[in-house]
Amino acid sequence: MKANNKRRYRKGVLTALLIVITCASPMRAQTIRTKIMTRIFWQDRDTDQLSYADITAADKWSIKRGWVDGFPKLDAEQQDLVQMKASDGVLMVGVRDHDDGKHQSGWVAIDTGVFEEPHGNHTHWKYTRKPSVKQKQLDTDQGNPAHLYVYDRQFYLANDRNNGFTKALPTAFMQTGRADVAKFYPGGGNHITLAAVNNTVAYSSWIDGGGPNAGRVDVVDLRQSQPKISYSFNLPTGVIHGATASSGKVFLAPADGVCWVAADTSLRQSADSVKVHHLSLGKDEESDKPMRTGAFENSRNWVLFSTGKADQSGLCLVNAALTEPKIVKVPIDVADGLKLTTPRAVLSLGNRYAFLFQDRTDSDSDVQEKLTIVELDPNRDRDYSDARVKISLPVGASKINGHYGHHAITFDAYGRYAIFTEPADGIINVMALQNMKIIARFRVGGAPTASSLWVLRNTFTN
Template structure:
């Protein structure tokens, strides 16, 4: 696309937004969410950036970035997508970007190949170029620097990762074929300095991982049968100690496909319900001293319900379970001595499936779980985004959680583990930005009105997304 076409496109989009973008009550869609632009924008120059988006394109196996801007009348625009400086071109036929996380101004993305890691896999760490200047009573975000690669490992020795986690500000990349994971500390990338990523043994196959207090990791094995069925390896992750499993224990069922730590407990997602154990932060126990508890989630027909992955909000663990009309969002209070599930019914239509929730505490003090209903491959169904208020009356008790809105989403492009929608938030938690892989679009969502305020056509197959920065903030 030429510069002229780009310029024309954005002018047309801005005009359309100005003409038609209003909230449900007829007021300006941005309302008080949006701080008016600075004087430069009033003089005809482009409004300053509001947030920086990093977007993975499944079609080209590339990572692009662009700044979102908000104009004088709360109209949103998105700069043309650009490549990240120093980001090595991947072979789209053989490699895919996997999960992506942000911490400390750095964005980490995993890379997987179709040859069990023998072609080229690993990870790439990118400096976002977004900074925050704190002035005490107020502060502001800066977007003056361009994103650039800070470090990477792409070779035949990285074990073909599928999962990337962030715990306590550190990245943990699961090196599946190496039966372990790599710890990367963003805080060590100060100026020209770089961390020395550390390999930690634990977990196997398609590894899922929980790390507690940056002291101990719980690595799960994917095996549904055999000697590693339900196996969990407990390994110290600290520097200066032997980063190999201190011991292993087994859950009653296998196929572990999720793990998370919360409130001194570690939760797992095997093929039947949810299991949990008390966290052993010193890795001092023996296998026969570990007490595994089970939280049943009911059944779909004659098969026990399960989940695939978890999210956290405060001391609650959040996930989905069930199929079609029996789908539900589940909340578990990890602080309870014996946690019990709270089920919130979801309106999942046949031909779609509820995926792992994305949770946000908004600028006005509300907490929501956002659940995409992604179309099953080759099904004739519409994708949706259902919003659950986790604490409607604000008393800290999530037992009254309820679905409050369902929005039509753009198309997904699900094929195996790839092609799902993704959602990220600005630093102030005033807006969300979600991808529609099947449409080649990204939408802006108000976390105040829960309305879609703008849709940007970015092309390709946008999947994982990260948002950095926000508007200027004042106390």
């Protein structure tokens, strides 16, 4: 985003709702007897500082906002906070600058201040301290990261301009003075998306749409003391902008449909032997171009993503455990001028759902935006082939500006509540998933919204 555009949206803009942890009964606020404690994190684009809040409910719901101790002071005109993710009580946040990493970019690792106390067949969550920065790496050598993932409880941060990625162990961040918390691996380029399997092998992509790197995927052995690319292969089309791993397969999102390969955890394949499988999503009826997606969500052995526009819109599901996976598409009624966001999945009281917003494609539009909830497994047989739309609800407006300004949603650790934002009105909502009703609304100001391409939720589950 150019500096002058950023100034235009500077005032009070919040981004990246993340992490919710709670333990209580999903009842209306006026009848709740058990105190509920929930901690959420989001980014404040006004100051480029990380904000958090504890939400409680006794006689009524309330919110107490705070700031992360020790968070570095960033140059609000030169730097952006990008994606963030949590694992093992640590929150990692990416920092990107407007000068291809030459100003200062990298990451910040934060102790969330939440402690898990196991109690036999359940867990209690203790909020023992304020969140604080444990370690950080901000300099001119970090390659201007954007995408951040957690695979097998470890962080993978894409260092775009360095044509590689950083792998980091969350628990090591909590050990003061430890120098080996993060390790760089070559692989991928320009604007990297990646998938990793069993902390053994990584598939790191290039976003190029043409030339020798179009559709290129680098396969990296994560076990070598001297990191190197084992081999590379190319997808039928380029502009790869999504990757994930599930059930021994790696899924990638190029310009045409979805591609998958068997995860080569033994590193026995080569560029000539790897077999690329293609799953078509059809063609756009107006442009006649292949339909595609941009990011994935995993739920059990299923890979979820959205695609299409208007009457071709839908939630797509792929059973990664099958020998020959196929596309299952749930059509979703989407008005002209709206587009589905990446789905977010949750297990709630024995039911599995996917939540997708219908956000505006034009920030000046006044078309009513919605939240669509899809019931993934109506008969609870763990086969999502019978998934169906449960309900679509009107929501307050987004405030789109580039990648920023989309609605964001996340869930508590037990799947009893959803917390989502209404960016244009500066509101954070709490929804009880038992009846899909909003039970609390908090005006936090600015435009609380999703960071970069998706909203990242907590990993503090049993």
